[in-house]
Amino acid sequence: MGMKSDLKLIKNGKRLDGRKPDELRPITIKAGVLDNANGSAYLEWGGNKVIAGVYGPRECLPRHRSSPYKAYLTYRYNMAPFSVDDRKRPGPDRRSTEISKISAEALERVIEVEKFPNTMINVFVEVLQADAGTRCAALTAAAVAAADAGLPMRDLIVSCAAGKIDDTVVLDLGKKEDNFGQADVPIAILPHSEEIVLLQMDGDLTKEEFKEAIDMSVKAAKQIYELQKKALTERFKKGGGKE
């Protein structure tokens, strides 16, 4: 946020890429794309390309992290060095550490971790190409991968962002909109109960604008949920997924 620019982000009611304010970028999801992982999903969202893999429940290492009540759930959000314009130094940085932490907390709400005491479940998401909104793409893919792994779940998770550009609340910020916009509100919800399991915000919003942003994301989440369901049904049809 916050970079000042004279760039007009909305012209004649259309955004830079021709979208309407409440329009998502195109999304495609495919479940079961990796051979080794217990569950996996590949997701394209605008220019984003992310792949999620789930391992477990498996033996908990390090042992002291194990709990007699629930599985130890880890989430690793990782950006590939080639995923952004300037090479990203490999390995975790502060940003990805924070994203990983809050995404793990969100997933723990849906995966029935209490069914697998003394074990661990590891969720890995690799951002192969980044184009704004990667944390949302990653979590949306991770939920599909967890379902593909056959883990018992209370619901899926759908994550989506809304924000503000040129004083207008819009859905699913693109790269330029993210860099030069005024606010960004990534959220994750459970499509059935509409519970909010992840919420961040930065920028400048009034209460009314914030509410508008949330409402927009919740509406979009329903659309994305249909795509997640479709990916999972395709996967378990004959000939679906990786052989």
Added chain:
Amino acid sequence: MTVEDISWEIKTDYTRHLAKKKMREDKRKPFEYRKIELENGYIPNALGSTRVRLGKTEVIAGVSLVMGTPYPDKLNAGTLMTSVELTPIASPMFESGPPRPNAVEYARVVDRGIRESGTLDFEKLCVTEGEEVWMVILDLHVLDYNGNLFDAFALAAISALLNTKMPKYEDGKVIREETKGKLSVQKKPVECTFFKIGDMLMLDPSLGEDKALDARLTVATVGDRICAMQKGGNGSFTMKEIDELVDMSFKKSKELTKLL
């Protein structure tokens, strides 16, 4: 599981049991802060510093100003760096070593509150475009951890920035002994941290509540605007609850701003 984990579990049961009856261990009302004390200029060696006591939680913020080079994408702007150290002296739960995810989260949420509210005019911190800019470094230390570090850190941070002296800069040298005026601070953002146990919504978690909570929401506001938010914990909020908490944060932030 260690003995400590087990004793926490018992305490957590108790905290949750109280919350069910709409009660808190320290007899506070749901949306009541503990006693807050600010002490500015606590570290005379730092250009700006504040010690904050929030109940029995104690933190110190220190501000340094260093001359550095700007980021390639913002050649005419100074920079802000926020770091949190959860020193082992403050709690048996903290260990020395590189920052853990929770320390990173504290630092980034406090940083966002200050950065996104436009508290610092980064262009004013530029000395020579593309070459020399002021780097504002905000170091947050915890001395005693008894819950709700978000609000304590955020309050210490903004208060320390408000009291930061600008060192003199001459012929490529920073002269710390001579200061000229104060760091220009445009706004006073504050953060309010709410949490949920069962269906009960409350403000300012104590240590036991920090351990027992299902979900947590930090809202950073400045005046009637929201500038940053962060949800944590493995529970969830309904949209109605978030609405209620945002309203409440505008109310409670006034109490905090008064202290600055």
